[in-house]
Amino acid sequence: MLNKLFNILFPESCPICNRPSSEHNTAPLCPACWQSIKPYHGPACRKCSKPLISDESIECGECIKDEPAFASARFFGLYDGALRKAINLFKYHRIRRLSKPLSEITAHLKIPPVDAVVPVPLHERRLRRREYNQSALLSRNISERIGAELFVHCLIKVQDTKPQVGLSSPERRGNIRKAFETENETMIRGKSILLIDDVITTGTTVRECSRVLKKAGAGSIHVLALAHGIRD
Ligand SMILES: [Zn+2]
Ligand SMILES: [Zn+2]
Known part of the structure; x- marks a missing residue:
């Protein structure tokens, strides 16, 4: 009605x-x-879940060189088609209500029980421009669904980094180094955390956020995203 x-x-x-x-x-x-909008069931790296071209490889090149600080990563579908459109409308065109159905598509993904949900933060300049952090809205819905706490003020972005697209892997790491910091560290100490991002593009962001959280004393970290950039 x-x-x-x-x-x-x-x-x-x-x-x-x-x-x-x-x-x-x-x-x-x-x-x-x-x-x-369909889930991805193709070959993926067993550590970071990056979509792989071949069924034969079990780990991506990045994970072979550099083990991620997170224990697992899951995403719903490839960043393409209607999913890409929906995420972009939600993220850049202020269609906030899409946070609900977008959060719901992750409901069937197997994630281990966690104490708290932490969104990948935006730098405050970007937050002011965009009016909300899309990952924080997703995190709120997901934390309610799984019955975990929501920590929005534990991980902060202190540097407004340039987009990672088009940079080489060492350049990306350099670009993002020192971009994230933790606050209220007593809250995260020893806690298992579900780190939420809307799209995993290269994996550098969730890797760095996990490293910083771990360094601040967090327990195991699991990553959950709506989409992953298409395999390269
Ligand atoms: Zn990997
Ligand atoms: Zn249509």
Whole structure:
């Protein structure tokens, strides 16, 4: 009923197929496009879950060289198609309500029990511009669902780094070194943590956040993301 009324008052068409968006929950994406969002089941690195090209390799090159500080990483689907569109609308176009259905797609992913959920933080300059941290909104929903605490003020971003895309692996590490710090460390000490990011692009960010959390005394860290950049 409310859904119908909303559609009459605010008619929207799907940005992918132009059909009317009849489902308020996932609007502006129409139900058919939302249904096209599918989980990734292809080959993946056993440590960082990076999608791999071949079934034969079990670990990605990065993990062979440099073991991540997190114990596991999971993501829902590839950063492509309708999932990419939905994440970008949520992240850059202030369609905040998408945080709910986007959080829900991760519900079936197997994650170990954790004490607390920590979002990958935004630098405050970026936060002011964007008005909210998309990973913090996802974290709130996920922490409620799994019954864990939500720690939004333990990991902070102190440097507004440039985008990681297009940088080599050493350049990315250099770019992000010293970008994150911890606060309220007594809260995280010994706690198992679920670190939430919207998209894992190169993995450098979640690796660095995990390293910093570990250094501050956190217990095991597990990473959860909506999407992973397409295999390179
Ligand atoms: Zn559509
Ligand atoms: Zn890996």
